[in-house]
Each structure stands twice: as C-alpha cells, then as structure tokens.
Amino acid sequence: xxxPLGWILESAALPIQYRAxxxxxxxxDEVPSSYSNTPYFHKPAVEIAVRQAYDxxxxxxxxxLPSKGGIDGxxxxxxxxxxxxxxxxxxxxxxxxxxxxxxxLLAEDEDPAQLYEFQAKPGKSHExxxxxxxxxxxxxxxxxxxxxxxxxxxxxxxGVARRTLERVMDYLASPLAQKPWVRVGNQQVLAAxxxxxxxxxxxxxxxxxxxRSEHYTAMETLYEYLTRPLPRQEGxxxxxxxxxxxxxxxxxxxxxxxxxxDADVPMALAWLETIARLGFLxxxxxxxxxxxxxxxxxxxxxxxxxxxxxxxxxTTNPFVWPLFPxxxxxxxxxxxxxxxxxxxxxxxxxxxxxxxx
Numbered sequence: 001x002x003x004p005l006g007w008i009l010e011s012a013a014l015p016i017q018y019r020a021x022x023x024x025x026x027x028x029d030e031v032p033s034s035y036s037n038t039p040y041f042h043k044p045a046v047e048i049a050v051r052q053a054y055d056x057x058x059x060x061x062x063x064x065l066p067s068k069g070g071i072d073g074x075x076x077x078x079x080x081x082x083x084x085x086x087x088x089x090x091x092x093x094x095x096x097x098x099x100x101x102x103x104x105l106l107a108e109d110e111d112p113a114q115l116y117e118f119q120a121k122p123g124k125s126h127e128x129x130x131x132x133x134x135x136x137x138x139x140x141x142x143x144x145x146x147x148x149x150x151x152x153x154x155x156x157x158x159g160v161a162r163r164t165l166e167r168v169m170d171y172l173a174s175p176l177a178q179k180p181w182v183r184v185g186n187q188q189v190l191a192a193x194x195x196x197x198x199x200x201x202x203x204x205x206x207x208x209x210x211x212r213s214e215h216y217t218a219m220e221t222l223y224e225y226l227t228r229p230l231p232r233q234e235g236x237x238x239x240x241x242x243x244x245x246x247x248x249x250x251x252x253x254x255x256x257x258x259x260x261x262d263a264d265v266p267m268a269l270a271w272l273e274t275i276a277r278l279g280f281l282x283x284x285x286x287x288x289x290x291x292x293x294x295x296x297x298x299x300x301x302x303x304x305x306x307x308x309x310x311x312x313x314x315t316t317n318p319f320v321w322p323l324f325p326x327x328x329x330x331x332x333x334x335x336x337x338x339x340x341x342x343x344x345x346x347x348x349x350x351x352x353x354x355x356x357x
Contacts (some may be wrong), residue, residue, distance in 0.1 A: 003344040004302035005356045013327045014042045015086040022087075025356055033144055044328055046080050047071060049094035055110030056097035061117040062105070062138055063319055075117065076101060077141045081148065081322035089254040090149040095213060105142035108158045114138075129240035137248065140164055144204035152208045161211055164201050169218050171195035172225055179235065181233060190237035190246065197222070198248045199274075199319045206277035223280050229253040248319060253286075261290055265306070265313035265326040269294075269342040270356075276349040288305035291350075294343050302357055304340045313339065 008020045009191060018038040023026045039045060046072055052058055064075035073080075080098050088095055105114065105241040110131075112119055118134040120126045126134075143160040151157045168233035170176055171194065180194040190196075205212060205219075210218050237246045254271050255261065261268040272291055273283050281288065298304045306313065312335040325338045348354055 001121075001344070001347045001352050001354055002298070002300070002302035003347070003354050004340065006355075007058070008337060008341065009099055011333040013329075013334065014335050015039045015326050018087045020341055020344065023355060024341070024348050026348070036089070038331055040092070042086055044071075044161070045083055045088065047087040048074065048082060052079070052094050052097060055101065055181075057101050058100070058319065063141060063318070064317040065116050077138075078322050079146050081147050081326050084109045084148050085151060085323050085326060090151070095149060099146070102142040102146055103156055105138050106156045108145075110135075127240035127242070130244070131243065133239045133357070137200070140198050140204060144200040144207070147204045147207035152210060157204075158209075161204055161208055164197075164204065165215060165218055168197045168201065169197050169221060172221055177225075181231075182238065184238060184243065185242070187236070188233045189243055190235070190249075190251075190310075191238075192238045194237065196249050196251055200248065201251055201277065202226075202250060202274055206274050212278070219278070219321060223278075223283075226250065226253060226275070226280065227284060230254065230256060247344075249287075255287060255290060257286075257309065258290065258293065261293070262307070264317060264320075265318045265320060265339065266315035266320045269339065269346070270317075270320045270323055272346050273342060273349065276346050280345070281350045291346060292341075294339075298340065298343060302340070302344075304336050304343055311335070 003020075003024055005025050006018060009017050012020070015038075018035070021031060021035075048058075051062075051074070051145070053070065058074050058079045059076075061073070061075035062077045064073055065078065066072055066074040076098055080095055080102065084090075085093070088191065090096070090099070115131065115134055116138070118138070123347070138158055143157055143164070147156050147161070176191060176194055180190050181188045182191045183189075205222075223324055235246045235249055235251060236243050237249070255268055268290070272281060272287065272294075275284070275287060281291065294304065310329045312325065312327075312352075315321070322343075326341075327334045327338050329335075344354065
C-alpha cells in the first residue's frame with residue numbers, strides 16, 4: 001500500500017507527522033531522539049494539558065465530552081485518551097498526573113465520589129444496580145486508557161482485563177447471549193443480566209497483545225460474537241428499575257456494510273483500527289473489503305478523498321471523539337490528513353506492506 005509520508009510531513013499537524021513517522025513508516029531509528037518532543041508543541045494538546053486540575057483530573061468528570069467546538073467540560077478519560085492520540089507519552093506531566101485517578105477507578109471502590117459525573121444529585125442516591133453499571137463502564141474505560149498508555153503488564157490493568165473478559169465469556173456461554181431481549185411495555189430492551197462487551201473493553205484488549213495470547217480461546221469466542229449481525233433493537237438496557245441507553249455496548253458487527261461506513265467514516269476507521277489491533281481484520285472478508293474501499297479511495301498518490309463532497313468527515317460518536325480529528329484545521333489539504341494517516345496505521349497494524357512516497 002502507498003503511504004504519502006512526504007505529503008503528510010508537508011500538510012499535517014505535528015502529532016500526525018510524528019505518529020506517521022513512528023507508527024506507520026517505522027522510521028524511529030532514523031530520526032534524532034529529540035524528535036520525540038514534536039507532539040508537545042501542538043497547541044490543542046497543550047490547551048488540554050493546562051486545563052488539568054491539581055488532583056490530575058479534568059472538570060471532576062471522566063467520560064464527559066467537551067462543548068461543541070472547544071474543550072470546556074472535557075472528562076479526564078477523554079482528555080488522557082486525546083493526549084495519547086496526540087502522541088504524548090505515559091510519563092509526560094499531564095498523563096503522569098492523571099494516572100493516579102485512573103488507577104483508582106480500577107479498584108472495586110464504592111466511594112460515591114468515584115462516580116464523578118455519574119454521581120446522584122444532591123439529596124438523592126442511585127439504585128445499587130445503576131451505580132454498579134456506571135462503575136463498570138468507568139473501570140473499563142480507565143483500563144482501556146491505561147492499556148493504551150502502555151501499562152499492559154501492570155497487575156491492576158491485567159486484573160480488570162481478566163475480570164472483564166471473564167464476565168463477557170460467562171455471558172456469551174449462557175443461553176441469554178442468544179436471546180438477550182425482554183419486553184418492557186411496548187419496547188424490546190436488553191435484560192438486566194446481559195453483559196455484552198463495551199467498546200472500552202475491546203479497546204483495552206486491543207492494546208494488550210500478551211494478555212490476548214494468554215486467553216486465545218476466549219478471543220476466538222469474542223471474534224465469533226463480533227461478527228454476529230447487529231440487532232435492530234436500540235441499545236437500551238434494564239438497569240435496576242430504569243431503562244438506560246447503552247450506546248457504548250457492542251451488540252454485534254458495528255461495520256456490516258458500506259452504508260455503515262458512509263454514515264460515520266471516523267467511527268468506521270476507529271472500529272477497523274480496534275479490530276486490526278485485536279488481530280481480527282485480516283480474517284474477516286467483509287471488514288477487509290470495507291478497508292480496501294478506503295485504500296482504493298486514496299488513489300495513486302496515497303491521499304484519501306471522500307466519495308462525495310469536499311468536506312472533512314465528522315462524527316458524534318462519544319468513543320471516537322479523542323481520536324478524530326487530530327488535525328486543527330479543516331480548510332485546505334489538512335482535511336484529508338486524519339483519514340489518510342488512519343488508513344496507513346490500520347494497514348501497518350494488519351501486517352500489510354507499506355510503500356512510502
């Protein structure tokens with residue numbers, strides 16, 4: 001596959017340039033050690049870092065998304081994920097300061113303060129099931145972030161990965177996995193006992209190759225589950241006495257056809273990257289065909305352009321926000337750098353030969 005490294009270095013933001021050289025082109029040995037400082041000169045990354053509170057968190061929140069067009073209100077997990085995507089190291093000051101709060105989330109800690117933005121309103125309390133639901137999501141999101149930062153070998157991260165995988169495997173081995181829906185009123189919703197994996201659980205496993213090799217059989221079962229047809233029902237689950245939207249739970253194949261790609265290009269790339277890291281991309285014909293379509297859209301020069309229109313793709317998916325876009329501008333050639341970089345990264349992760357131009 002042709003990867004336009006020269007064009008990336010001329011047109012892309014610093015984090016994309018850096019990651020293209022290190023992760024796609026694999027030229028780390030050919031650049032000076034000082035080049036590792038490149039991502040720290042990116043203004044949007046610095047703006048996130050300087051908003052960090054003294055306790056290492058942002059806005060006393062974890063999964064909160066920022067206000068449209070800015071970073072006000074950003075949650076700590078999304079802030080750290082964003083910095084990691086910008087190429088910041090796990091020992092950079094902002095990420096280092098955030099690690100304590102993230103590691104604490106891995107523990108079975110029932111302190112109400114550890115629910116962050118999911119805390120009950122003053123004078124009220126959550127049902128135990130609702131609190132447990134939020135804690136589980138925060139635990140998996142924190143584990144995914146720490147795994148991405150490079151803490152796969154940490155026993156705390158391995159512990160949450162093991163517990164998460166065991167819970168999902170128990171669910172997939174049960175009859176409930178075949179018929180997880182119950183009727184509540186006139187609506188079909190996920191049963192309270194259903195435990196499908198979240199996108200954060202998949203991200204965590206995707207960044208833990210050694211752990212995956214130790215649980216090969218479970219990973220095979222997970223692959224079979226991820227290729228199931230996506231149900232038509234909306235992602236809503238009975239949690240305690242409440243019906244709660246669960247958009248971050250994966251109920252089947254999130255990328256079954258071209259229409260799904262066209263509907264949300266950034267999410268399609270995030271999914272393809274995740275399954276490539278999991279080692280699943282090359283063994284699934286449909287996902288391979290959808291990725292080949294991205295490659296074909298790059299043309300001979302290796303630069304991606306959309307099928308229709310000239311606008312940079314956008315997404316409203318909360319999981320994808322930290323990944324896309326890394327580019328600060330959206331007017332000139334930089335409109336295509338994010339997608340072009342991700343295509344090259346996915347190709348490298350899936351073992352394809354990269355031809356630099």
